[in-house]
Amino acid sequence: MGLPGSGLAKGLAVTLKTMTRRAHTAHYPDVQPELPARSRGVIGLFEENCTVCMLCARECPDWCIYIDSHKETLPPAAPGGRERSRNVLDRFAIDFSLCMYCGICIEVCPFDALFWSPEFEYAETDIRDLTHERDTLRAWMWTVPEPPPPDPAAEEPKEVSAARKAADRAAAAQAAEAREHAPGPDAGAVPGSGAAPGAPDADGGGTSA
Amino acid sequence: MDFLDVAWRLAAVLLAFLTLPLLVGQAEHKVMAHMQGRVGPMYAGGFHGWAQLVADGVKFAQKEDVVPAAADRRIFRLAPAVALVPYLLVLVAIPVAPDGGVGQVVDAGIFFVLAVLGVGVLGQLMGGWASANKYSLLGGLRTAAQLMAYELPLLLSAASVAMAAGTLSLPGILDAWQWWWLPWQLVGAFVFFTAGIAELHRPPFDAPLAPEEIVFGPLTEYGGLRFALFLLAEYAGIVVVSALTAVLFLGGWHGPFADGLGWLWTLLKTAALSFLVIWTRVAWPRLRADQIQRFAWTVLVPLALLQIALTGVVKVVFA
Structure with a gap:
């Protein structure tokens, strides 16, 4: 409340302030709107x-x-x-x-x-x-925009976590195999790729996933 | 005063009468829009909708001229002219620039101007009565009540200036005007301007029109060109009341380089006051009919009497 007439003064102030700001109007046919990704157009x-x-x-x-x-x-x-x-x-x-x-x-x-x-x-x-x-x-x-990146704290997309789990498993299998073979070739005569039947790299990821 | 001189002056007054109200109307479109965060008309005429009112006029002129079956036809048709023409007559007597910069010097200028100004309101009364419509009648009665209430403070505050100047002539008042009249007649200026707005039925004093309540009151049954004339009368009224306030209270053409640029000062002061009229419309809500009456009789009339007393005291003590 406050002083009598303060509401009238406030009304004048608000309208004058609004007049000095930019209008909110979207000039649509002249200016295209910027719609976010996944807009239901x-x-x-x-x-x-x-x-x-x-x-x-x-x-x-x-x-x-x-x-x-x-x-x-x-x-x-x-x-x-x-x-x-x-x-x-x-x-x-x-x-x-x-x-x-x-x-x-x-x-x-x-x-x-x-x-x-x-x-x-x-x-x-x-x-x-x-x-x-x-x-x-x-x-x-072709007008579909790229989806925005997820929030930094967001849960990982499940495609990514599945792919990573597969990759981790493949890496673990490879490491285990390398350990198995490491003590054997002390002279270094047999290269790792020579131990063929155990784990072909690309195939190992695919089968475990 | 030869024929050519008269013709030139009348043409100038007519030109002002035809352009200034449209300028105020366009300013209202744009100012109101921006005060509400909009942009207003943008297309008519190409540049920021400058020709919007011209387009409106063309549209109004194309419309059918309807007179209600039960209406008092002659009065109904006459009313817009009665509302509009007085403002043209008032404009003739308003001094714009020093040394004869006026359509016609009228010795009893204030009398003439205020008397003719009152006639303008009669147009709405006639429209309200002749429309044979309850909303129109209601609006017409409110108009009548408002006219009664606000004519008095209008006259009293104008009388205060006449007392101060010792003349009833508008150019005479401007010749006598000093800058310190501004604070001296400040209360009178407030009363005159407020009462002037109320006589025009501009918000916040637009209970007689009140589109949301009684559908524009006296104008309910009007359409097309006649409605346009009423609208034009409203904006001409804003110009006239602002110009009169500027001349009586703000010194009219007084200002730096008044000899050459006097007309510009008058126009600037009129424009500033017109802006104020638009501004109050945007910012303030409408008063009820009873609030309008109470404001006139308990605030404006006492203030006007106070101003007259003040004017008299200063006049006696310092002269």
């Missing part, structure tokens, strides 16, 4: 990662993802081997007139084929034009 598709598992289409709450595919058979990798079959993506489309930007498709994708892009200027004059096919979704993929 549009969904981009990185089709190399897509295995046509259909999880996204099945989890989508409003069924706005259309996927068509066919099966192809690959010849055996080695002579006498079995033929391999795989799915080939024919159509991947998202109807953005239905999409409610929940992001479940992106969360559920096990192969990281779908990404949030901050791109948002894709209004159309016809609602049917809002169904975007894979070429458009792919073009949006």
